[in-house]
Amino acid sequence: MRPLEGVRIADLTWLLAGAGGPRLLASLGAEVIRIEWRDRLDFLRYMPPFAPQKNENAAKAGALELSGLSQEGLKSVNRAGYFNDINAGKKGVSLNMAHPKGRELFKRLVAVSDVVVEAFTAETMRKWGLGYETLKAIKSDIIYIQQPGWGYKGPYVKFASYGPIAQAVSGLTEQSGLPAPYPPAGWGFSYMDWSGAYYCAITMLCAIYHKKRTGKGQYIDCSQVEPGIYMTGTAVLDHLVNGRHSQRTGNRSPAKLVAPHGAYHCAGNDRWIAIAVTTAEEWAALVREMGNPTWAQHEQFATLAARGQNQDELDRLIGAWTTDKEPFALQARLQKAGVPAGVCQTAQDRVERDPQLQHLKWLIPLSHSEIGTWPVKDVPFHFTNATVNQGGPTERAAPCYGEDNDYVYDELLKLTKQERTELEKEGII
């Protein structure tokens, strides 16, 4: 049993901030029908990395099971690895929404769906005559989630937002990095695309639960920027209450006194280990592991408060100790001694080496109709009873473009052969 069995989602999103939301609901068992059209394909279908054409790279990926790689050309829109991950568990149809007949067909899909979710620019659906009132007239308990970047209501309705934009305006970028005069380091990925996806999923799930309990659908205006603001509450309060402006503190702990608290250089090219010491026991263990150096006995490092006052010197001394240590051996040794420590892991470390992630089966092999079976990131929640995983009801990775047209148009919407042929000829499907 999958928790969302029987829930159908018409998915008009794209990229990660949009498409990641329905992805999460697919893992919980919802039937997600991703709607695409060839004239405005998701950029992620064009974005590297691509599945290689030959099996030559398969061997390199170690323990992961890779098989069935197709020989087809890289120019196909079905070979992008990131798209494959972000759309795992979904069905896919091609449908030209810009054409009136395409929109009529979409309305038939709405009539048999529970949720319509889209991430178009704000006015698109209304211009197409597909606003909430229309959708509701087609299906009275429809849930409609609209996710333009800055929200539908407000003067910035037409503004563009991508992950880095949402991070920048919300305050998350400014809070990441070494203290001035260094500039913000920001985020090395679109954290707010993931957050956008989480809140898209959160919003849909909340509305589905509410509908289960009340029978009522609803419309929700879900922006990508507000979830970023939502995470900055402590800093906003600090400003309002204490008049303080937040400042970057590098890797130090601004809210809770923890010292040492940083990333320390290790042996190897760009290898670092994070160490965070709060309690007296942890400090004693770290000092023991360092071989009880004389400096560690000095008064300036005797208590947490004292270490907090002398962090520059503390970091220098610990860094001098870690710099020739192999990072993973050091992590194992410090953890064994009871010191919170972890290597700054690369993707390679996580994919090939991390025994805990392997134990948790964080990547699962899912098949894709064109590129074969590849590892896809599973959802990080482990249900005891229900079946929950990123294969979802399709039990496969992302759909190829238009892969499920037969299912959706023939089985679900029951188009006659003639209707379908005509729609295909007219460039609607």
Place this chain on the structure above:
Amino acid sequence: MTGFLFDVKVLELADEKGEFCGKLLAGAGAEVLKVEPPGGNSTRSLGPFYRDEAHPDRSLYFWHYNFGKRGVTLDIHTPEGTAILKQLIAQSDVLLDSLPLDTLEKLGLDWSALQQLNPRLIYVVLTPFGRSGPWRDYKATDLVHLALGGQMMCCGYNPTEDGTYDTPPIAPQMWHAYHITGNQAFIATVGALIGRETTGAGEMIDVPIHQAVSVCTEIDVPYWIYNQTPCYRQTGRHAQPAIGPEVQFSTQDDRYSIVLPNPFPGGYETLVGFLEEKGQAGDLTGEKYQDANNRKGMAFAHHFSEVQAGCVAAFGMEEIWRDAQSRGIPWSPIRLPEENLHDEQWRMRATFTEVEHPELGERFSYIGAPMLPNAVSWREGPRAPLVGEHNEDLYCGQLAMSREDVAKLKARGIV
């Protein structure tokens, strides 16, 4: 109006790892009862504090992350405390647990015991590394999680010219390992609540923070899986296989802004037109760059970026970005969190909400909802509970204990 989860009762036994998930559940309309040890939760010692006064009721961290919950104190490690905890579990829909591993098991409350107490219970456990596996008992903090999860190796500053780094990887501030996990745990919880509508049965869900964090990066993992290609961190932009052009520039008022390439057709022309209008297009409008063949490759990308830097440097951070955005150019100021308080966009959406602090005789702007529902409301209060604020409501009201018995428990340090 009520909330999405208007009939859901949540029992929260959580530290900083799980409080964000509880905050979201409360925000979505659930009734969240937070059980803290007598004297208050450890998270009440997290700063900053109201007027910098370290006091369990004055932690601004605690205010933000426990907004909208009710709070009681109970020593669950005493026989009487365990008995009361069992009563509360029997009356809850969701038990949210981020206590140290095995805490409830040691009290005799493993999953089968919990099911006997309440067959409909959704039991959500946030664990640092999972309930089994070689790193099960590893110790972690937010920083250690962001290191192991891969965020840090994506975030930081450009390498030096010889390709080596003279700055460490960076962990963004603000407890993001727990934000990420809280969001995922919330998704799992509400998913399970929906499933329960069909099965009528409870569920136990383990949410390992290490796994939640590890799946929350972008292209670094696909690049490794598909091409065995590493990505390198670089200032203010995505970790990529190669060092790309800058997108973060300093402004005339010594702040920063970000300008992203517009990926749609005509995006380049729109941006150049905008730069020209501001008198900052440099040589981009010259003959050379009219020819699209001269606008290819990394050298041009860096040159284009330098021209944009010149434009950003000629204006204040808040001066021209709305103008740019109204033309479809993805441009944003790099704000401090508090600079959103007075932005018209958030005012119109009521993103910030006024919250009363009767114990201080003051009110403050809190961040209200992360989205804008129309048929239900996101919770607007009350402020986080004071230590044991709802003890009397719970013990004498809901559990119908006598004042005398509660006084005895209090005297013995159990409540």
